[in-house]
Amino acid sequence: MIRPLVVRPLLLALCMVSGSPLVLAAEGGVGRPITGQQVFSNAGIVPPEPGWVMSLTSIWYDGDLKGNAQVPLVGATSTGLDMKVSYTMANFTHVWDTGKGRWNYASAVGVPVQYTDITANITGPRGRTLGSSDTGTQFADMLVTPIAAGYHFDELNHISFSLPIYVPTGAYNDDRLANPGQNNYTFMPTVAFTHLDGKGGEFTLSSGLEFYTENDATDYRNGNIYTLDALWTHGFGNGWNAGIAAGYIQQVTDDSGSGADSGFRGRSVGAGPTVGWTGKFADAQANFNARWVPEFDTKNRPEGNGISVNMTLAFF
Numbered sequence: 001m002i003r004p005l006v007v008r009p010l011l012l013a014l015c016m017v018s019g020s021p022l023v024l025a026a027e028g029g030v031g032r033p034i035t036g037q038q039v040f041s042n043a044g045i046v047p048p049e050p051g052w053v054m055s056l057t058s059i060w061y062d063g064d065l066k067g068n069a070q071v072p073l074v075g076a077t078s079t080g081l082d083m084k085v086s087y088t089m090a091n092f093t094h095v096w097d098t099g100k101g102r103w104n105y106a107s108a109v110g111v112p113v114q115y116t117d118i119t120a121n122i123t124g125p126r127g128r129t130l131g132s133s134d135t136g137t138q139f140a141d142m143l144v145t146p147i148a149a150g151y152h153f154d155e156l157n158h159i160s161f162s163l164p165i166y167v168p169t170g171a172y173n174d175d176r177l178a179n180p181g182q183n184n185y186t187f188m189p190t191v192a193f194t195h196l197d198g199k200g201g202e203f204t205l206s207s208g209l210e211f212y213t214e215n216d217a218t219d220y221r222n223g224n225i226y227t228l229d230a231l232w233t234h235g236f237g238n239g240w241n242a243g244i245a246a247g248y249i250q251q252v253t254d255d256s257g258s259g260a261d262s263g264f265r266g267r268s269v270g271a272g273p274t275v276g277w278t279g280k281f282a283d284a285q286a287n288f289n290a291r292w293v294p295e296f297d298t299k300n301r302p303e304g305n306g307i308s309v310n311m312t313l314a315f316f
Contacts, residue, residue, distance in 0.1 A: 032166065032182075032186055032188070032210055032225070033210070033225065033227050033247075033249055034059055034061050034087075034247075034293075034306045035247040035248075035249055035268045035269065035270035035293055035295050035306060036229060036245045036246055036247030036270045036271065036272065036291070036293030036306060037059055037229075037245075037247065037291075037293065037306055037308055038206055038208065038227050038229040038247060039192070039204055039205070039206040039229035039230060039231045039245065039247070040057075040204075040231070040289065040310060040312075041202065041204070041231065041233070041276060041278075041287055041289060041312075042158075042194050042196075042202065042204065042287075043160065043192040043194060043204050043206050043231075044150070044158045044159050044160045044192040044193045044194030044204055044205075044206075045150060045152075045158045045160065045194050046095065046104045046105065046106050046148055046149065046150025046158075046160050047095055047104065047150075047314070047316065048098075048099070048100040048101075048104050048152070049095065049100075049316035050095050050096060050097035050098075050316070051094075051095055051314065051315050051316035052092065052093065052094055052095070052314075052315045053092075053093040053095065053106075053312065053313070053314045053315070054090075054091070054092055054093070054312070054313050054314075054315075055089075055090070055091045055093075055310060055311065055312040055313070056088070056089070056090050056091075056310070056311050057088070057089050057091070057308060057309070057310040057311075058086065058087070058088040058089075058308065058309055058310075059085075059086070059087045059088075059306060059307070059308040060084075060085070060086050060087075060306070060307045060308070061083070061084070061085045061087070061304060061305070061306045061307075062083075062084045062085075062304045062305055063082075063083060063295070063301075063302030063303055063304020063305070064081060064082040064083070064302050064303070064304065065081040065082070065301070065302050065303075081118070081119070081120045081302060082118070082119045082120070082302075083116070083117065083118045083119075083302060084116075084117040084118075085114065085115065085116050085117070086114065086115040087112060087113075087114045087115075087140065088112065088113050088114075089110045089111065089112040089113075089143070090110065090111050090112075091108055091109070091110035091111075091143070092108060092109055092110075093106050093107070093108040093145075094106060094107055094108070095316075102151055102152050102153075103149060103150070103151055103152075104149075104150045104152075105147060105148065105149050105150070106145075106147075106148045106150075107145060107146055107147060107148070108143075108144075108145040108148070108164075109142065109143070109144050109145070110142065110143035110144075110145075111139070111142055112139070112140040112141070112142070112143065112170075112180075113137065113138070113139055113140065113180075114137070114138065114139075114140040114170070114180035115135075115136070115137040116134075116135065116136055116137075116178035116179070116180060117133075117134075117135045117178065118133065118134055118135075118177045118178050119132060119133040120132065120133075120177060133177070134176055134177035134178040135178055136171075136176070136178040136179075136180070138170065138171035138180045138181075139169065139170055139171060139180065139181075140170040140171075140180035140181055141166045141167060141168055141169055141170040141180075141181050141182060141186075142166070142167045142169045142170075143164055143165070143166055143167075144164070144165050144166075144167055145162055145163065145164045145165070146163065146165070147162070147163065148160055148161065148162035148163075149161050149162070155196075156195060156196045156197070156198060157193075157194070157195050157196075158193070158194045158196075159191065159192070159193045159194075160191070160192050161189075161190070161191050162189075162190045162191075162192075163187065163188070163189050163190070164188045164190060165185065165186065165187055165188070166182070166184075166185065166186035166188070167185060168181055168182065168183050168184055168185060169181070170182070172217065174217045174218055182215065183215045183216070183217050183218075184212050184213045184214065184215050184221075184222070185212075185213040186210055186211065186212050186213070187210070187211045188208050188209070188210045188211075189208065189209055190206065190207070190208035191206070191207055191208070192204060192205065192206040192207075193205045193206075197235070199235045200233075200234075200235020200236070200237065200239070200240075200241055200278070201232075201233045201234040201235040201241055201243070202231070202232070202233055202241075203230075203231070203232050204230070204231040204232075205228070205229070205230050206227075206228075206229045206230075206231075207226075207227065207228045207229075208226070208227045209224060209225070209226050209227075209252075210224060210225040210226075210227070211224055212224070212225075214257070215257075218257070218258070219257050219258055220255065220256075220257035220258065220260065221255065221256045221257050222255055223251045223252065223253040223254050223255045223256075223265065224251070224252050224253045225249065225250070225251050225252065225266075226249070226250045226251075226252050227247065227248070227249050228247070228248045229245070229246065229247040229248075230244075230245070230246045230247075231243065231244075231245050231246075231274065232244050233274065233276065238279075239277050239278045239279040240275075240276070240277050241275070241276050241277075241278070242273065242274065242275045242276070243273075243274055244271060244272070244273060244274065245271070245272060245273075245274045245291045245293055246269075246270065246271035246272075246293070247268075247269070247270055247271070247293060248268070248269050249266070249267065249268045249269075249301075250265070250266075250267045251265040251266045251267065252265070253265075265299075265300060266298075266299065266300040266301040267297075267298065267299045267300065267301065268295050268297065268298040268299075268301045268303070269295065269296060269297040269298070270293045270294055270295035270296060270297075270306070271293065271294075271296075272291060272292045272293040272294055273291065273292060274289060274290070274291035274292075275289070275290055275291075276288060276289035276290070277289075281313065283315070284313040284314060284315050285313070285314040285316070286311070286312065286313055286314075287310070287311070287312040287314075288309075288310070288311050288312075289308075289309070289310045290307075290308070290309045290310075291307070291308055292305065292306070292307050293305070293306045293307075293308075294306075
């Protein structure tokens with residue numbers, strides 16, 4: 001048995017917004033992750049204390065596809081893709097009463113709402129024109145994490161394993177461009193490691209692989225996507241910390257289905273500043289965080305900026 005852990009308020013690996021709305025080469029020029037937004041403070045820690053963790057995360061992304069590259073979109077192809085997306089998820093995590101040993105377990109569910117503003121030059125099959133722009137605010141696909149397991153090496157080093165699953169509950173219409181839902185299941189095995197420096201700072205790595213099922217409305221299946229995100233922060237006292245968040249996204253297998261291009265695997269890299277505060281808020285342990293992650297190396301993806309804010313409350 002290890003000694004009882006004293007950890008800061010956290011956003012568990014299963015709580016993170018591991019899929020927001022954007023990935024290119026995936027159908028629609030959009031998929032799940034946003035560069036540098038998959039990792040959050042203490043993502044490698046499943047706490048030993050039973051209770052509830054509630055989080056609210058909002059991400060704003062503004063990007064466009066460079067050049068004249070074509071992307072698959074609702075059963076057609078498009079060029080000149082430009083998008084603005086606001087993605088907000090409320091996530092509820094239950095930490096199971098499994099004692100204060102080296103292993104602890106939790107489960108979670110997330111409910112997202114998405115605003116989408118998209119512009120593209122697109123003509124559907126048989127010349128059916130879908131329009132050049134569309135906007136909408138609707139519920140997106142629900143995120144369910146049946147199980148997350150956390151292992152504590154010691155008081156400073158932790159690792160977690162989880163299987164978040166996106167369920168196609170969001171609004172989807174193949175006659176629209178702005179679809180918050182993707183009409184597929186996405187399985188995302190994820191591992192996250194957190195090292196606490198004992199002075200209010202941390203280093204966290206989070207890595208995942210996304211497996212998409214077929215969109216039966218368009219007979220299109222996205223390729224598998226690998227994500228790697230890192231977070232480094234330095235504590236400044238009184239609960240404040242600041243540092244850098246960075247991300248790498250790479251599609252590792254080809255899309256399949258009508259209009260799929262075997263040479264169109266997307267990739268993106270980005271990094272930017274993050275600032276946070278940890279402390280007591282009412283009767284809960286609280287964590288507030290904000291970050292800006294500009295993309296600077298993309299291929300077959302929109303290039304732009306991601307800005308996010310997060311609030312996490314832990315009740316133990």
